[in-house]
C-alpha cells in the first residue's frame with residue numbers, strides 16, 4: 231500500500247544551472263533530514279547535463295517532454311518563450327504528479343514556474359514557491375504587484391525611483407533587475423503575472439538566512455500576519471558542495487597553485503557563468519590587479535566583443551580567453567598570479583585557506599558561497615539582479631566594498647580596482663570592518679543549519695505541515 235512509501239515532494243526547476251543547483255540542495259535536505267522522497271523535474275534539453283550530474287543521488291530526476299514552440303512569432307521575447315514553455319508543459323507535469331506512486335506531499339515550483347501552482351490546488355496538496363535568490367528580489371516583485379492593484383489590466387506603471395526597501399536599503403532605478411526597469415517591456419507584464427500568482431502560494435522557501443536580511447524577514451512576517459502575503463521561510467544558504475566533477479575539468483591546477491600560496495594572500499576574481507567584460511575593461515582589471523601588488527586567481531572568460539575587436543590575430547575556432555589579456559601581463563605576474571580560462575572550482579577555491587578576497591559579480595550563488603566561506607567581497611555587478619544584490623551586500627549586509635565605474639564611459643578604472651583590493655586586503659579601517667562582518671556572517675550561516683538553527687527549523691516547520699496534510703489524506 232502507498233501508506234508505507236515516504237510522502238513525495240515534487241520540485242520544478244526553470245532552466246538555468248543557477249536555479250537548479252540550490253533547488254537540488256533543498257530536495258536533498260528534504261530527503262536526508264525530513265524523510266521525504268523527492269523528484270526534481272526539469273525541462274528537456276534546457277538543463278545542462280553538467281548541472282544535472284550534480285544532483286545528489288538520493289533525489290530522483292525527471293524531464294518533462296519537449297513541447298513545440300515553433301508557432302511563436304520570430305522575435306518573441308525570451309521571457310514569453312519561457313512562460314509559454316511552462317504553460318504548455320503543465321499537462322505532462324499533471325500526468326507526472328499523478329504517477330509518483332506515493333502520497334504527494336507538496337509541489338515546489340521555483341520562482342519562474344508559479345504557473346504550476348494551480349496544479350497543487352487541483353491535487354489538494356500544498357504549493358510552495360522556491361526562490362533561488364534572496365528576499366530582496368521577492369520584495370521588489372511584491373512592490374510591483376501592489377503598485378498595480380486596482381490598475382486596469384494591460385496598463386503598467388514604473389516602480390518608484392528610488393524604491394525604499396526594509397532595512398533602509400534604497401534601490402535606485404538603475405539598480406533594479408533590468409526586467410523591472412521598464413514597464414513597457416513584455417517581460418514586465420510577465421513578471422506581474424507571475425507575482426500575482428505568488429499570492430496564491432501556500433508559502434515561499436527562500437535561499438537566504440535570517441542574518442542576511444533580518445529587516446526583510448520581519449517585514450514578511452508582519453505581511454503574513456496581516457494576510458497580505460503568504461508566509462515566507464528563509465531556509466538557506468544552499469551551497470553546492472565542491473564535487474568530484476570539479477576534478478574532471480582540470481580544476482586541480484587551481485587548487486595545487488593555491489596550496490603553494492600563503493594563508494589569506496589571494497584575491498579570487500570571477501564573474502560567474504555568464505559575465506564577460508569588454509577588452510578594454512579586461513585590460514583595466516589586469517592593470518588593477520597588478521597595481522594592487524597582491525596575489526590573484528583570475529577566472530578569465532572570453533571578452534564581450536560588442537566594443538569591437540582590437541585587431542589582434544586570434545584563432546576563432548579555438549577561443550582562448552587568455553589570449554585577450556594585455557601583452558606581457560601573464561609573464562610579469564607569473565610569480566604572483568594565476569589566470570585560468572573560463573572556469574575554476576569556485577566552492578573549493580573560496581574555502582581554501584589561501585583565499586582572502588573575492589572580486590565578484592554578486593550572483594546569488596556566488597554570494598552565498600563567499601559568505602559561507604567567510605570571504606569578504608569587492609562588488610562588481612554586471613547584469614540581471616546583480617546590481618541589486620551588490621547594493622545590499624555593500625549597504626545593509628556590509629560584507630562587500632563597492633567599485634565606482636568612471637562616469638564618462640562606465641569603465642571601472644585600474645586605480646579604483648587596485649584601491650578596493652588594497653583596502654580590503656590591508657586596511658585597518660573600512661576594509662577591516664568588512665572583513666569582520668564577513669567573519670560574523672560566516673558564523674551565522676553555519677548556525678542557520680546547525681541543529682537548532684533558524685533555517686533548519688523553518689524547513690522543519692514547513693515539512694511538519696506537509697506531513698500532517700499528507701497523513702490527513704491517507705487515512
Ligand code: UDP
Nearest residue numbers: 248502503504529573574576593594595596
Ligand atoms: N562557478 C564555478 N566556477 C566558475 C564560475 C562559476 O564553479 O568559474 C559556479 C559558482 O560556484 C556558482 C555558479 O557557478 O555556484 C554561479 O552562480 P551565480 O548565481 O553566482 O551566478 P550566475 O552564473 O548565475 O551569474
